[in-house]
Amino acid sequence: KAGVTQxxxxxxxxxxxxxxxxxxxxxxxxxxxxxxxxxxQGLQFLFEYFSETQRNKGNFPGRFSGRxxxxxxxxxxxxxxxxxxxxxxxxxxxxxxxGRDTQYFGPGTRLTVL
Amino acid sequence: AQTVTxxxxxxxxxxxxxxxxxxxxDTSESDYYLFWxxxxxxxxxxxxxxxxxxxxxNATENRFSVNFQKAAKSFSLKISDSQLGDAAMYFCAYNRGxxxxxxxxxxxTQLTVWP
Numbered sequence: 001k002a003g004v005t006q007x008x009x010x011x012x013x014x015x016x017x018x019x020x021x022x023x024x025x026x027x028x029x030x031x032x033x034x035x036x037x038x039x040x041q042g043l044q045f046l047f048e049y050f051s052e053t054q055r056n057k058g059n060f061p062g063r064f065s066g067r068x069x070x071x072x073x074x075x076x077x078x079x080x081x082x083x084x085x086x087x088x089x090x091x092x093x094x095x096x097x098x099g100r101d102t103q104y105f106g107p108g109t110r111l112t113v114l
Numbered sequence: 115a116q117t118v119t120x121x122x123x124x125x126x127x128x129x130x131x132x133x134x135x136x137x138x139x140d141t142s143e144s145d146y147y148l149f150w151x152x153x154x155x156x157x158x159x160x161x162x163x164x165x166x167x168x169x170x171x172n173a174t175e176n177r178f179s180v181n182f183q184k185a186a187k188s189f190s191l192k193i194s195d196s197q198l199g200d201a202a203m204y205f206c207a208y209n210r211g212x213x214x215x216x217x218x219x220x221x222x223t224q225l226t227v228w229p
Contacts, residue, residue: 033216043205043219056214088157092217099147099211100166105159 002027004093004106012112018079021109023091025072029104031097032074034066037088037108046089049074050097078111086113116141118208120220127196128228134181135191135223137206145211148182148189153222154202162204165189167211193225201227 005024013019025032033056034046045058049068066076072093078085088110092103117140127133139148150162165173165182172180177197181190193200206220 035217042221043217045216045218048214048216050214056216058216090159092159097214099145099209099214102149102161102164103209103217104161105151107156107158110157 004091004104006089006091006106006109008109009107010110010112012114013081014114015081015083017081018077019081019111021076021078021089021091021111023074023076023093023106025074025091025093026104029093029095030072031094031101032068032072033092033094033097033103034074034076035090035092036060037090038086043090046076048097055097081113083113085111087111116143116208116210116218118206118218118220120204120206120223122223123221124224124226126226126228127193129196129198131196132192132194133196133225135193135204135206135225137189137191137220139187139189139206139208139218141187141208141210143210147209147211148180149207149209149217150178150180150189150191151205151207152200152202153205154199159205163191196227198227198229201225 031050033048048056068074088108091106094101146167148165177194203222207217
């Protein structure tokens, strides 16, 4: 079974631009979560989607948004990029997204904001 | 709020030896799950082992085992017969069982394996 895939793997943007990251979950998984990883803050939860609905959200500004499609693929959008948004963005998929479900991670998208 | 603490930013071990990585967590929940993930230089987060809080038996996966002390809220990872490929950042993570999945991570332990 194919793992979680994320595209693109690397992105370079400038301040003020917006960016869209994509995540395709493992086949049969309906929950997709997004995490931001930085050296300073570590791994932080952004949001989780299930059946095209955002069920859970972390403490990030409204510039960070996402959506999920009917095939469970998810996109994350960051508008008006700031230097501090430079990070590794990880996507994880799970069957139902309940606490008992193991989350499986993609390879990440490395975003650099100049 | 749930917090996960990894008190060892760095650890090192000789190849073929055993090493233990520490993790403590804080929660008022009774139903939860604990995980160890490994992140090698490729940055891919890989599941190493998982433990259900309601199970008293410690989880084991080949050379990896945990020491789960529920009362002490401690969840350490033991790596036996360490291999060069075990070198990575290791993250301890917590997930509440009763609600929607959201992993809380520790800050990680960088493991170096010496030949």
